Amino acid sequence: MAATIIDGKQLSAKKRSELAIEVEQIKAKGLVPKLVVILVGDNPASLSYIRGKQKASEEIGVGFKLEHFPETLTEEELLAIIDDYNNNNEYHGILVQLPLPKHINETAVVEKISPLKDVDGFHPINIGRMMTGQDTFLPCTPAGIVEMIKSVGVEIAGKNVVVVGRSNIVGKPVGQLLLNEHATVTYCHSKTNNLSSYTKEADILVAAVGRANFIKGQDIKPGAVVIDVGVNRLDTGKLCGDVVFEEAKEVASYVTPVPGGVGPMTITMLAHNTVQSAKNFLE
Numbered sequence: 001m002a003a004t005i006i007d008g009k010q011l012s013a014k015k016r017s018e019l020a021i022e023v024e025q026i027k028a029k030g031l032v033p034k035l036v037v038i039l040v041g042d043n044p045a046s047l048s049y050i051r052g053k054q055k056a057s058e059e060i061g062v063g064f065k066l067e068h069f070p071e072t073l074t075e076e077e078l079l080a081i082i083d084d085y086n087n088n089n090e091y092h093g094i095l096v097q098l099p100l101p102k103h104i105n106e107t108a109v110v111e112k113i114s115p116l117k118d119v120d121g122f123h124p125i126n127i128g129r130m131m132t133g134q135d136t137f138l139p140c141t142p143a144g145i146v147e148m149i150k151s152v153g154v155e156i157a158g159k160n161v162v163v164v165g166r167s168n169i170v171g172k173p174v175g176q177l178l179l180n181e182h183a184t185v186t187y188c189h190s191k192t193n194n195l196s197s198y199t200k201e202a203d204i205l206v207a208a209v210g211r212a213n214f215i216k217g218q219d220i221k222p223g224a225v226v227i228d229v230g231v232n233r234l235d236t237g238k239l240c241g242d243v244v245f246e247e248a249k250e251v252a253s254y255v256t257p258v259p260g261g262v263g264p265m266t267i268t269m270l271a272h273n274t275v276q277s278a279k280n281f282l283e
């Protein structure tokens, strides 16, 4: 039986219209929520992601500013710019687009952003709060994935979750968020022996490895929920996920497409965090 597709675009549109109402309410109280995105260099993928962030912000009425600097910006200069925005209360969200040029220490940069404005949810203080199940800014892709699973009414508690990939941005935090929802979580990665013996046991499979068509239909448990985080560009120019979509569709109960799945939800969760941050500044 063909799986139901979890439509990230449709779910995003619904959430964005709810956020637009919240933004109106915040503005009525005299505050305009604003996000600043800082980009160093001209990475084409980063520029494309940023366009999506700008579009979502504008759609819901959040102010958006792009601070675009040349590749030659020093770490010291970048840290000073972040500090200025930390102290500028016209801005409620600060996002430094990753990856940064090699001469800049990403950890130092992420740790410089005020945890109160860290709408990416990357600051160690916010990661710590997430791990202990406190209310905080959650990293956008993992938070979007949880929303997508919940949107189709799938119970997470008690399920076997297998996360393939252990990045700080997606793999590790998505496992933690699903653990917070009472799932039993297994992390797999490039050094895992006999990977498919794990994936075949997953009620919920999250593929976040960054390798085109890595997970095949035969690696998936019949009836599983399959979340594909991969954004891989083939030589033909076509975008594809980490999962062979056409095969997954025949085995899974629910599957997310690429494009139009996790990507739009990631951006919507950034808008959500920015609105939440602005609300915190009202209090």
Ligand code: GUN
Pocket (backbone or CB within 6 Å): 095, 096, 097, 098, 099, 120, 140, 141, 169
């Ligand atoms: N680069 C790729 N994904 C992300 C993200 O979610 N946030 C930031 N800041 N940079 C990224």
